[in-house]
Amino acid sequence: MGESKSRGELAEIRTTLAALASAGGSSKAETAVTAKRDVFKKIINYITIGIDMSSLFMQVMTCAVSSGEDVVLKKMLYLYITSYAQHNPDLTLLTINLLTKDCKDQDPTIRGLALRSLCQLRLANLIEYIMSPIQQGLRDAHPYVRRTAVMGVLKVYHLDESGVRNAGMLSTLQDMLTEDKDAQVVANCMSVLQQAGAGQSLRTRSLVIPLLNRIKDFSEWAQCQVLEAVSGYQPTSEQEVFDIMNVLDDRLLHSNSAVVMATVKLFLHLTLSMPPTHQQVLERVKDPLQTLVSRDQYETAYAVLAHFLLIAQRAPILFSQIYTTFYCRQNEPSYIKSLKLDILAAIADETNAFDIATELTEYVNDIDEQLARDAVKAVGRIAIEVQDVGGIVERLLGFLETGRDFVTAEAIIQLKDLLRRYPAIAEASLSSVSNITPEDIVEPEARAAFIWILGEYGQSIQDAPYLLEPLAEGFAEEAVPVRLALLAAVTKLFFRRPPECQKLLGSVLAAASSDTNQDVHDRALLYYRLLQHSVREAERVAGSPLPAISHFSEEQSSELRDRIFDEFNTLAVILRAPSVTFIKEAPSAFEEEEPAAPVASTGPTSAAPAVDEGSALLSMDEQEEAFIDTSISNGSSPAQKGMPQAANAPAAAPVSALDDLLGLSSALEAPTPAPTQPAGLVLEPRPSLTPALFQGKWGALQPAQRFTLPLPPSALAAIEANGHQAFLQAATSMGIATMASGGKAPVFRFYMYAKPQAKAEFLLVETIVDKGAASATVTVKSEDTSSVAAFADLYRSCLSGLARTETLGSALSSGWRLNT
Structure with missing residues (x-):
């Protein structure tokens, strides 16, 4: 119709x-x-x-x-x-x-x-x-x-x-x-x-x-x-710089904020090589920027405040006297208030820290939860950066008694960082911490910080082992960061208060060794083997007090701030990151073009890495266990050193004196089950296929299965490191050979093949690893599709196992260095 x-x-x-x-x-x-x-x-x-x-x-x-x-x-x-x-x-x-x-x-x-x-x-x-x-x-x-x-x-x-x-x-x-x-x-x-x-x-x-x-x-x-x-x-001379600034000085008073910000950028960049003049320019641009902030256009004010923060981080002394400008107003949106708190923390010094902390304490009681959290964080940063200012630490400790869960959680996190920077304040701070129980803290990050304090300063907190006991009983229900913190804290506390922590350490090690998270499992094995090897060395590695630190990894370095300053008046300042981190360059013609078929590489990755014929038949876990026992025992058998035996040992290791002391059974010694080939699928350990035949088959076949697998950061690091050797060796140990590999970060390509036993057709694989998306896209082709599903499961286990392999390998290398 x-x-x-x-x-x-x-x-x-x-x-x-x-x-x-x-x-x-x-x-x-x-x-x-x-x-x-x-x-x-x-x-x-x-x-x-x-x-x-x-x-x-x-x-x-x-x-x-x-x-x-x-x-x-x-x-x-x-x-x-x-x-x-x-x-x-x-x-x-x-x-x-x-x-x-x-x-x-x-x-x-x-x-x-x-x-x-x-x-x-x-x-x-x-x-x-x-x-x-x-x-x-x-x-x-x-x-x-x-x-x-x-x-x-x-x-x-x-x-x-x-x-x-x-x-x-x-x-x-x-x-x-x-x-x-x-x-x-x-x-x-x-x-x-x-x-x-x-x-x-x-x-x-x-x-x-x-x-x-x-x-x-x-x-x-x-x-x-x-x-x-x-x-x-x-400019060719300083006089030319002054001439340009004189011509443009009235642009700082323009009604359009974009013109003002562009002029500020020009003045700052022209005077970078003239420090005295640069300081005068910073003084000159304060008033125009304050005028822009005072307007009711909050979106513009946010952009200007982001630039204020960048300038304040470079020269905080210039803004320390106008700190009241950055106090929050009741009608301002939350994103403006949050940015103002960052500026207040950046410009705090000995002359204004107390007044700023007093103002921030008022915000902690605000009905806006996010503002209250940000205020606690700001007080914590001021306490870290401004040393020996009376009342700042006391205010932070006072937040522990507010009765509001999220305020207590943020205060614990900031106190942990403060103790990392100034261990000397522990004596005055721990009495407030000892009044807190694990039930008072719900958030995982805060629970992990609380556990860290108990482990690091447990000798001064009388009830530290008993505060950790209920956490150990519910070990499996805790978040991964909490489980890792609990494992480290109990191990450290064991060396300082052995009688009270003996059974506690045993129960935590037993629970961690059977944990499904590979990081927790591997950390437990590392501590256990260190204790079996040498208690003195284990105490030196896991029980030594941590040194005071001067810089936190979360803080921006001066080099990074300089890179952002070079992009003044751009989105980089608002996002607090150089543009290369959030703007993707257009891919080259080579990267855009989808190859019809791979071409064999002439470099060292063109063929599968050489692996011992016997070890190629072992699973990845079995190879790791063999490496553990060889490297740590340094020539002695597992039985001689009291270490867990390899997975293929005919009998379980006897219960050692350490197991008896900690109340452990030999269950801790059993290795984690390794990924095995799916039932009915047996691959030839060393398949052989020419590049020309691979190319011809790849171009003629349609995809039999395609899937995308998310990869954790450790797996991505293992794939990229050492010319992809970790990934290629893992595939080779499962009977998957490499035809070609390469690419340029953040995208890597791998072309592999395998051959099921008693079958004539090959399985061809293309893997595209995208670091930016943290994933791997896998395409499998074969003339005989009966084995494709089973092979795909095997290939998934190969990719998924990289995260565990890399983490465990790092831990084992630490243990090996200790033994030597």
Whole structure:
């Protein structure tokens, strides 16, 4: 019903257009033009809602041509043409003569509109017809036509870069930068040159000085472009720097925040090599930035505050006297308040820390939970950075008694960091910690911090072992960070209070050794084997007090802040990270192209790594256990050292004296089950396939199975390290050979193959590891699909096992160094 109605309306419009085209020269021409406008409006409306009107092309063209020089009809005609240009290139070719003719019209509006429409066709086969009108437009007497022509250069540049360069259009634009009298034309020239990769040519004295002298003639957006271009200019002398700043000083008072921020960036970058002047510039820009923050435009205020924070981190002393400016107001949104707290923590020093901490303490009682958390964090950072200021630590300890769970949790986390920086304050702080019970802390991070304090300072907290006992009883229900912290704390406390922690350590080791998380399991095995090898060495490794630290990994380094400062007035400042961390570069043509088939590598990864024939038949866990026993015992048998025996030992190891002391059984010694080949699938240990045959099969076969597997950071590190050797060796041990591997971070490609025993067909595998997405995309092909599902399960276990292999290997290497 709807289609027949549309066809009827289309036929009606076609009839109307034909009638109006024939009436173009009649005495009622004005009435006909009005009627044509109404029909054209109806056509444009239909295009807007997605109805295809391309079948009316000839009637529309005929009707518009007979309408003379009516500008309104011309605009609608050009819109119609550009709407169907890319979808109907053959019909578009018929409009070239009309558009080219209109580019020479006496009316500059029609000339500009026609030229803009001509450039918007975006058809590579029409480039030759567009070049000449653009060059004429660049020399046009009217500024509107020149503006349109300049932007047309960029549109054609994206279609035919070499053609634009050979025609000398970019050189023409550079000449227009200083010769053209219209400011908007100059601004368009700058924009096109920058996007065409010729922005370096704008940083010359011959261009910078004229642009600065006429900067007031530009629009606000164009002023920002000029200032951005000048910020990359290197003045030849200090006097030239002062001249530039004198010319632009009034831009700091501009009503537009973008102009002010661009000017601030220019001033800061020009004076980087002039420290005294740079300090004066920082003083000078404080007032303009404060003015922008005081406005009620919160989005703008947030961007300015982010830049304030960056500057304050570089020179906190300059802002220490205006700290009250950054106090929170009741009506401000939470994201503004959070950023202000970061600034207050950054500018706190001996002169204002107490006042700032007093203000932050008021925020801790706020109804907004996030603000209260941020306030506690800010007080903690001030206590860490500003040493020996009375009352700061006491305020932080007072937060433990507020009765609000999230405040207590944040205070415990900050106290842990404070003790890491200043161990000397432990005596005055631990009495408050001893009044807390594990039931008072719910959040995993805070529980882990509380456990760390008990383990590190347990000799001074009388009830420390007994506070840890209920946590040990519910070991399996705790989060992974809590389990790891509990394992470390109990082990450390065992060396300081052995009688009270003997059974506690045994129960924690037993629970951790059977934990499903590989990190917890491996840490338990490491501590157990250290204790069996040498109690003294185990105490040195796991029981020694931690040294005080001067820098936390979460803090930004000065080098990172310098990189962000280089990108001042960009999104990098707001995100607090260099742009390379959140902007993906366009992939190269090689990376974009999907290879039809892999080509064998000529490097060391072209063939599978050499593995001992006997060890190739062992599972990964069995190889690890063999390595453990060999490296730690240093030539002695597991029985001689009292260590757990390998998984293929005929009998379990006897219960040792250490097991008896800690109340453990030999269950701790059993290794974690290794991934095995699925039932019914037996792969040849050393398959052989030529590169040519692999390539031919890969190109001819369709994917039999494809899946994406998320990978943890440790697995990604294992894949990337040492030329992918860990991954390739793991695959080889399972009977999966490597044909080719390589790629460039963050994307790596692997082409592998395997051959089930008693079968003639190979299984071919492509693996694409994307570090950015933390995943691996696997494609399996084979002429015989009966083994594909089982093989896919085996391959998943190979990838999943990399995380555990890398973690365990790191722990074992530490134990080996200890033994030597």
